[in-house]
Amino acid sequence: MSHTTLYDKIWQAHLVDEQDDGNCLLYIDRHLIHEVTSPQAFEGLRMSGRQVRVPSKTLAVADHNIPTTNRAGGVEAIEDEQSRIQIETLEKNCAEFGIDHIGMMDLRQGIVHVTGPEEGFTMPGLTIVCGDSHTSTHGAFGALAHGIGTSEVEHVLATQTLAQRKAKNFRVNVVGDAPDYITAKDIALAVIGEIGTAGGTGYVLEYAGPAIEALTMEGRMTLCNMSIEAGARAGLIAPDEKTFEYLKDRPRAPKGADWDAAVAYWQTLRSDSDAVFDREITIDAANLPPLVTWGTSPQDVISINGRVPDPAAIDNEARRKATERALAYMGLEADMPVQSIEIDRVFIGSCTNSRIEDLRAAAKVVEGKKVSDRVNAMVVPGSGLVKKQAEEEGLDKVFLDAGFEWRDPGCSMCLAMNADKLSPQERCASTSNRNFEGRQGREGRTHLVSPAMAAAAAIRGHFVDIRDF
Amino acid sequence: MEKFTTFEGIVAPLDMINVDTDMIVPKQFLKTIKRSGLGANVFDEMRFRPDGSEIEDFVLNQPDYRQSQILVAGDNFGCGSSREHAPWALLDFGFRCVIAPSFADIFFNNCFKNGILPIALPQAEVYRLMSDAKQGNGTVLSINLEGQTITRPNGETIAFDVDPFRKNCLIEGLDDIGLTLKKSEKIDAFEAERNQLAWR
Numbered sequence: 001m002s003h004t005t006l007y008d009k010i011w012q013a014h015l016v017d018e019q020d021d022g023n024c025l026l027y028i029d030r031h032l033i034h035e036v037t038s039p040q041a042f043e044g045l046r047m048s049g050r051q052v053r054v055p056s057k058t059l060a061v062a063d064h065n066i067p068t069t070n071r072a073g074g075v076e077a078i079e080d081e082q083s084r085i086q087i088e089t090l091e092k093n094c095a096e097f098g099i100d101h102i103g104m105m106d107l108r109q110g111i112v113h114v115t116g117p118e119e120g121f122t123m124p125g126l127t128i129v130c131g132d133s134h135t136s137t138h139g140a141f142g143a144l145a146h147g148i149g150t151s152e153v154e155h156v157l158a159t160q161t162l163a164q165r166k167a168k169n170f171r172v173n174v175v176g177d178a179p180d181y182i183t184a185k186d187i188a189l190a191v192i193g194e195i196g197t198a199g200g201t202g203y204v205l206e207y208a209g210p211a212i213e214a215l216t217m218e219g220r221m222t223l224c225n226m227s228i229e230a231g232a233r234a235g236l237i238a239p240d241e242k243t244f245e246y247l248k249d250r251p252r253a254p255k256g257a258d259w260d261a262a263v264a265y266w267q268t269l270r271s272d273s274d275a276v277f278d279r280e281i282t283i284d285a286a287n288l289p290p291l292v293t294w295g296t297s298p299q300d301v302i303s304i305n306g307r308v309p310d311p312a313a314i315d316n317e318a319r320r321k322a323t324e325r326a327l328a329y330m331g332l333e334a335d336m337p338v339q340s341i342e343i344d345r346v347f348i349g350s351c352t353n354s355r356i357e358d359l360r361a362a363a364k365v366v367e368g369k370k371v372s373d374r375v376n377a378m379v380v381p382g383s384g385l386v387k388k389q390a391e392e393e394g395l396d397k398v399f400l401d402a403g404f405e406w407r408d409p410g411c412s413m414c415l416a417m418n419a420d421k422l423s424p425q426e427r428c429a430s431t432s433n434r435n436f437e438g439r440q441g442r443e444g445r446t447h448l449v450s451p452a453m454a455a456a457a458a459i460r461g462h463f464v465d466i467r468d469f
Numbered sequence: 470m471e472k473f474t475t476f477e478g479i480v481a482p483l484d485m486i487n488v489d490t491d492m493i494v495p496k497q498f499l500k501t502i503k504r505s506g507l508g509a510n511v512f513d514e515m516r517f518r519p520d521g522s523e524i525e526d527f528v529l530n531q532p533d534y535r536q537s538q539i540l541v542a543g544d545n546f547g548c549g550s551s552r553e554h555a556p557w558a559l560l561d562f563g564f565r566c567v568i569a570p571s572f573a574d575i576f577f578n579n580c581f582k583n584g585i586l587p588i589a590l591p592q593a594e595v596y597r598l599m600s601d602a603k604q605g606n607g608t609v610l611s612i613n614l615e616g617q618t619i620t621r622p623n624g625e626t627i628a629f630d631v632d633p634f635r636k637n638c639l640i641e642g643l644d645d646i647g648l649t650l651k652k653s654e655k656i657d658a659f660e661a662e663r664n665q666l667a668w669r
Contacts, residue, residue: 039502082500151582254668
């Protein structure tokens with residue numbers, strides 16, 4: 001094949017059936033499930049007397065609703081009854097249908113999008129789905145990965161396929177040498193700021209260019225993770241030596257001759273030089289400032305040296321109304337400098353930014369300093385393995401000495417389903433992915449930033465330019 | 470799934486862009502292991518104060534709109550989380566149709582799986598329907614899925630596009646999994662080929 005994109009190639013390799021009307025059936029290689037979006041799918045299977053077609057292609061881990069403190073007593077000791085029932089239901093469903101389940105007390109337990117790659121469950125060229133929109137994370141490996149609804153979870157369990165229509169191709173070229181202080185998070189926010197939260201709707205994004213090649217695998221996961229915030233169900237990065245290096249010797253990665261054969265195949269997974277994209281943009285990473293969101297949509301992106309927008313200067317009525325609403329919700333004045341915004345909470349965690357490199361970056365900023373008196377700050381590692389690694393490196397000590405809380409792994413305050421949430425009007429510098437109204441707690445106010453920027457804000461009590469820190 | 474053919478329903482305006490699924494159903498209601506009962510929680514934080522009392526200004530709390538079945542909203546409706554609880558909550562409240570200039574992909578898909586018809590229309594037509602909706606007083610729109618038209622209170626009809634396959638699934642109330650299982654032989658053949666490489 002020539003003229004084809006990486007997305008085209010993976011799509012074509014998984015096409016089970018194509019109807020004349022463009023509706024297709026795509027084979028699904030890997031399915032991740034968690035406690036929140038799977039119970040109704042299993043219930044559906046039971047009600048219709050259906051089985052799981054290939055149990056070995058599904059992996060379960062609880063993350064959304066799991067407590068991040070006081071876990072010693074195990075699942076039965078979880079205080080919140082509904083949370084406990086949901087987690088127990090996942091365990092029971094997995095046992096009943098023969099699905100591999102990583103339990104809460106297992107060291108490997110973590111956020112599904114951290115655990116999947118750590119296990120080597122995620123690999124290039126595969127189709128990967130999960131009932132969670134941030135499944136786009138796994139595109140960092142050159143896998144076609146996206147979120148699905150619960151009806152589709154049931155469909156994949158029953159048939160190992162998904163009914164799909166092909167998306168369009170959108171290449172995001174990121175050129176230039178990103179300075180040290182520009183992280184994958186800043187690049188992600190820059191992309192969303194540029195194309196908007198609906199800019200990627202109907203497309204699969206492929207991130208390419210020197211600044212993407214320069215990213216580590218963890219950085220690539222951060223970037224692909226936020227593709228959904230730009231409206232794209234999936235984001236992709238062509239696999240390279242870094243990808244193979246990351247996967248080698250992972251528990252579920254191929255071994256021996258299988259590994260060699262897999263790498264040989266993976267090396268073919270890239271867009272042709274003459275591939276045609278329906279849309280392209282280019283972003284220069286060399287000239288990006290550290291970014292912060294000011295509003296209630298991930299596209300509300302602004303430079304750390306910028307000012308909060310003034311609705312009076314916006315012509316489009318829908319946009320102006322949305323901006324007015326966002327400013328009121330966020331408790332901000334038009335035109336105020338971003339660095340004058342004081343914060344109450346800091347959350348370092350989530351499937352976007354909870355991996356070891358994220359924690360190292362934050363710890364480097366925090367080391368030897370103290371969290372501002374006005375700030376309550378917490379670190380929630382993405383998995384038990386990340387937590388263990390961080391503790392071996394002494395990062396837990398750095399955070400604890402500075403006054404951070406050091407928690408057990410889970411989604412935590414990214415979506416605030418468990419006890420970790422903002423109180424009304426509390427303002428949070430968060431390394432997560434969504435600043436929607438109420439996302440981190442009713443009337444809570446979220447600003448999205450990189451781990452280093454969140455850490456610096458924790459120390460100073462307001463946003464600061466990491467370049468001056 | 471309930472069949473969707475033709476129906477008339479009260480139309481409610483939600484004149485906002487980027488209505489996300491966290492807004493449609495906040496996370497505390499995702500702890501359920503059932504699909505039903507979420508209508509009580511739809512738009513919870515816009516609809517109720519923390520003490521549970523109603524926020525009178527919110528559209529669905531106004532007497533004219535309590536029985537709404539059609540929602541008209543701004544761009545990029547349903548963005549954010551993949552939670553199918555969002556269409557479950559809308560459906561459980563009584564909504565069978567959402568009209569907006571554009572929708573987020575996952576939400577759009579999830580609607581069809583639950584007998585909700587999402588209709589994307591040009592901005593100018595959404596404005597006209599929004600102004601109908603804002604009249605209140607039990608204003609109804611008539612949706613004809615077979616003929617792909619919306620009839621306004623003044624009798625004007627607006628045509629809309631819908632994927633023929635999805636349209637048929639809605640009209641017949643078809644079960645997606647049942648349809649796919651009719652293609653089991655193709656899946657078997659594909660899988661046998663694919664499994665020749667064990668690591669895949």
